[in-house]
Amino acid sequence: MTDVAEAARANLAQTALPLPTGYAKGSSAMWRIYQYPLCPFSRKVRFALAVKGVTLELVREYPWDGRDGFAALNPACQTPVVQNGSIVLSDSATICDYFEETIERVPLLGAGPEERAEARRLIAWFDQKFYAEVNAPLLGERMYKRIISRQPPEASVVRAAARAAEGHLDYLDFLLDRRRWLSGPAFGLADIAAAAQISVADYLGGIEWDGHEPAKTWYSALKSRPTFRPLLGERMEGLQPPAHYDKLDF
Numbered sequence: 001m002t003d004v005a006e007a008a009r010a011n012l013a014q015t016a017l018p019l020p021t022g023y024a025k026g027s028s029a030m031w032r033i034y035q036y037p038l039c040p041f042s043r044k045v046r047f048a049l050a051v052k053g054v055t056l057e058l059v060r061e062y063p064w065d066g067r068d069g070f071a072a073l074n075p076a077c078q079t080p081v082v083q084n085g086s087i088v089l090s091d092s093a094t095i096c097d098y099f100e101e102t103i104e105r106v107p108l109l110g111a112g113p114e115e116r117a118e119a120r121r122l123i124a125w126f127d128q129k130f131y132a133e134v135n136a137p138l139l140g141e142r143m144y145k146r147i148i149s150r151q152p153p154e155a156s157v158v159r160a161a162a163r164a165a166e167g168h169l170d171y172l173d174f175l176l177d178r179r180r181w182l183s184g185p186a187f188g189l190a191d192i193a194a195a196a197q198i199s200v201a202d203y204l205g206g207i208e209w210d211g212h213e214p215a216k217t218w219y220s221a222l223k224s225r226p227t228f229r230p231l232l233g234e235r236m237e238g239l240q241p242p243a244h245y246d247k248l249d250f
């Protein structure tokens with residue numbers, strides 16, 4: 001058995017999990033989210049739940065710390081995890097599905113089966129393809145190496161991620177020339193998943209907005225939403241975003 005699986009087993013046997021640093025005792029929020037500011041999947045869940053009107057208590061969790069109490073909640077040791085008493089949910093798609101099923105007002109997946117299939121396709125696009133090609137390398141080079149392993153970034157990896165981001169912005173422009181929102185006529189989870197990933201890449205200096213007017217107009221509208229704005233006010237210690245990052249006019 002791996003160390004993580006062993007830690008998970010040992011901790012599952014406990015009735016009271018150890019509280020991580022930063023957890024406020026006595027908070028009235030019912031749902032808690034374990035996350036850190038530059039986790040795009042946590043941003044997706046936080047944005048979606050804000051739209052659905054769910055209040056979240058934030059718990060700072062760095063997955064690379066490998067904290068035993070966190071491995072007990074999610075043996076994959078990945079953020080985000082949301083918890084409400086004995087209900088513990090992990091994997092951002094699973095979490096969003098859960099709230100889509102349990103909070104019917106403000107549906108975020110679209111009207112019929114075709115609209116929902118298109119929304120899911122684009123959510124997977126941003127969660128998997130954009131993350132693998134843009135954010136995983138940028139987080140590795142510009143966040144992890146800078147604040148954890150204290151190494152210089154590999155310029156060729158950063159350049160390849162920026163090139164990939166350019167291709168994704170072209171695709172956004174293509175979609176937004178044909179549709180009001182990314183997956184169809186209504187704002188929904190595809191927009192949320194895309195904005196979450198793009199905002200992290202933008203924080204890490206990986207987005208060049210010039211020449212992408214449709215994508216820029218779409219993102220500017222999202223930036224002004226009270227459900228998304230608070231995320232843009234948060235900072236990762238030791239790592240500042242570019243000046244345009246939280247500006248509505250960029």
Ligand SMILES: N[C@@H](CCC(=O)N[C@@H](CS)C(=O)NCC(=O)O)C(=O)O
Nearest residue numbers: 039040041063078079080091092093
């Ligand atoms: N499929 C997962 C991916 C979550 C994920 O990759 N989270 C990253 C942080 S942004 C993580 O915890 N990485 C640590 C690891 O994979 O060991 C989701 O959608 O929630």
